[in-house]
Amino acid sequence: MDCLLINEGFPLLSFLIFLPLAGAFVLFFFSSESFARLWTLAVTTLAALATLPLISGFDTTTAKYQFAEAHTWIPQLNINYIVGVDGISILLVILTTFIMPLCVLASWKYIKTRVTAFMFCLLIMETSMLGVFMSLDFVLFYVLWEFMLIPMYMLIAIWGGPRKIYASIKFFLYTLAGSILLLVAIIALYLKNGSCFIPDMMWQNYSTTFQILVFLAFFLAFAIKVPMFPFHTWLPAAHVEAPTAGSVILASVLLKMGTYGMLRFCLPITPEATFALAPYILWLSIAGIIYGGFTALAQNDMKKLIAYSSVGHMGFVTLGIFVLNTRGVEGAIIQMINHGVTTGALFLCVGMIYERTHSRELSVAQGCGKYMPWYATFLVIFSLSSFGFPGTNSFIGEFLIIAGAFEFNKTLALASIPGAVLAAAYMLRMLQKVVYGTENNPDQSHLKDLSVREIAVLTPFLIFVFWIGLGPQPFMDIIHVSVANLLDQLHGWQQAQDVAAVFLQ
Amino acid sequence: MAILPELALIAGALAFFALSLCKTLDSTQVKNSAVLFGFITLISAIISYNQQATMFYGSYEIDMYSQLFKLIIGFALCVVLIFGQNLKGIDESIRPEYYIFLFLSGLGLMMLVSAVELITLFVSLELSSFALYLLVPMRDDRTGVRQQMEAGIKYILFGVLATGFMLFGMSYLFGLTGSTYIKDIVPALESISSQPAVFFAVLMVLGGFFYKLAVFPMHFWVPDIYEGASNETTGFIATVPKLGAVALLIRFMTLPTGQPELLVNLFIVLALCSMFYGNLCALVQKDIKRMLGFSGISHAGFILLGLLTMQAGGYATAIYYITGYVLMNLACFLVISNVSVHGENLKIDDLNGLHKRQPVLAFVLAVSLFALGGIPPMVGFMGKFMLLTGALKLGHLTLVIAAAFNTAIAIYYYLSVVKAAYTADSEERENVEVNSLIKATGVVLVLLILLMGTLPSKFVAIADTAVRTIM
Structure with a gap:
């Protein structure tokens, strides 16, 4: 337990976890639609504000778990309620709390039926997402990790598009099947x-076979969540059918849980298996990057296009993690945040077009830039960010990841380059069509430009795009110590193994 | 005082006997007195929870173990009486008789968990079984194909077969040890446990309880009886007798057989068969009661995971799991009984758009189905987690992985019901009206499902202490 910095004062993390749950509970009793909207906005905003002391109080000089709280939960099995954040998880926590109020705002008019139930789902979703990133007890982690399927399933199955039943069941079954071995x-x-405390499980001398098996069980669960090629098939279906807020949560937060899981569990718990299997995963990531790029290039449905681009982007993240050096891993974490910001914003943009034209087809949205200048501006910036244009956030992430990959293996790094080019190709293709179109565009003169509410939703994303793009240092400072500590331990562990092997000979 | 809950049930049965003699019946009066006696049973079970006594020449043991089960049985019976108060599937003229047998069946089960002597045990078991055999064909003949008679006949034939096995096993136990008292049988068996007859005797007795619990290969009655009996009766059959079965299985697992490894291996095979058979068959069911029946077979397989550990911890988990299972199933049947307009069977499609027609029931249904599917933080997950932990501790890795896979299979059919209730259009189906007592009961069940799932330590500790009193 010495890796915890116990928080003696106000239990901030528990407050963050249980606030949305309590908020959801209130909706049982006050179920008018307008109240539900305002209330959910208030609760999620309060949660977002409550993360501010988390940022200001975060100690960037230690790799310990901060703001930690530990309470007994199931003493018979030595399962405890332990939460804490470190450099790896804190940015994801902040990302989650900041995205939720924006999701509520984005659904203000989009969701017309069963509004209260929708808001209820969003709130319990927030509880479980925050809990997943904060929990330091494996059973607590698993409980929240699985529980999340229910509200997400509901979000897709009730408020989704025409093939919502298929998409939601596929999502549920795929993710559940992945996590049973977990x-x-x-x-x-x-x-x-004899304990479910995650740090206790790290850096233990498990046998090689045990490590490989555990690693594979982890990997299956996390790779499906990421999703890595070839486990990605649920993603396009779920993304396309989900309502805008669902897509945003899915892209910005849920996908990160896979890569977060790899960083938090695979590397420290099964280091030997990580070293042994990393090459395969790296090439799988490359396959995902290239595959995602080519498939995105061929899409005519904007949501599908962005969904496949996610496969590519997340491929970069797994690439960064498994090159196992500081640049790569830091780049991966930054890229996780970037993907959350950029892809979330892009899904919001598509949702805004969908609210106007009731279609996600590129051909229907052609040439709307002329009538929607504000919209076009936002879309251009987010698209540029998506393919890593210098000055935007993704440039930093991808640059670090590719630099890390070069450090690791030049062939590998070179193999990832086409992915970056493809990203530019498919994003520019979409931009060209939506903003300018061709000579015979459909008549778009009836389209209204963004309202103040919609601009307010997109602006925070814009700020982060440029903030991370131009001044990433504060973000890097937050993650640096934890990442360095993780990698030091990892390589120290490897050296210890090598020394032991020499002695044994 | 110690047998207060049993007395309450007898009083209930007698009261309804008197009512059945009345020429003119007021159906609200019958209904209200049934609910009243349900509450009386529950309250008396709570009052006598801490009692301890040995009665009737040592054949009847009142201890923490039996009282815990009586409390759960009393609660389940009370819930069944509340949600089945309208008895839509039973003709009005025979409702008092229906309640007589329902109370007698509950009485038999309560006696069963206290019985520590073979003859007492057998009599209690038959009291509960025969009452149930009669409840099944009491359904009114709505379909015109006398489905309930078929179900009744199947139930009694399979039941008698299972009883025969058990009685045969008991006769061996008596023959081998010269006693019908379990406390005498245990030491006597230890000295002769190398004999194969001991193993077969215990196995055959266990087989009789496998029938009640619906473990493969004693499961054949399940789907047809679930379908043929009225919704309320099925709600009872699916839940309360299984409590008795688990209570007695645990009692008999403590008998030394001399072949513990063989028994464990047999249990592993039975558990796997039950899980896969139950889940795979449930996948294709259209009728929700049949689906729940098959799902019950797979859950019985999970309970075997707890029993095969042969340790107090495993037994306590099994009790935890069966309690959770009873709560979840009661919640499901609460919904089924009340959504069914005239007491007819429900197809899964009949639940379409339930969220609009009756939001509270839809919520109860969704929570209980996700719980049955083993999604946290409901009781189904915690139970599964503890069962798997216990089994893996003893090194049954393959079994644990197979069980885990079954969770993934099962969720599909539970999800298809949730899908019907929450996403499908109601297609002009009528709204469902239920009274507030039933709604409140549903909410209580949901709360219990969530509470037991999130804070299991208290209950497991109680179950653990209770199990240790009989070991």
């Missing part, structure tokens, strides 16, 4: 250690 792995680790 449960078995958790139980196995618990039985080895």
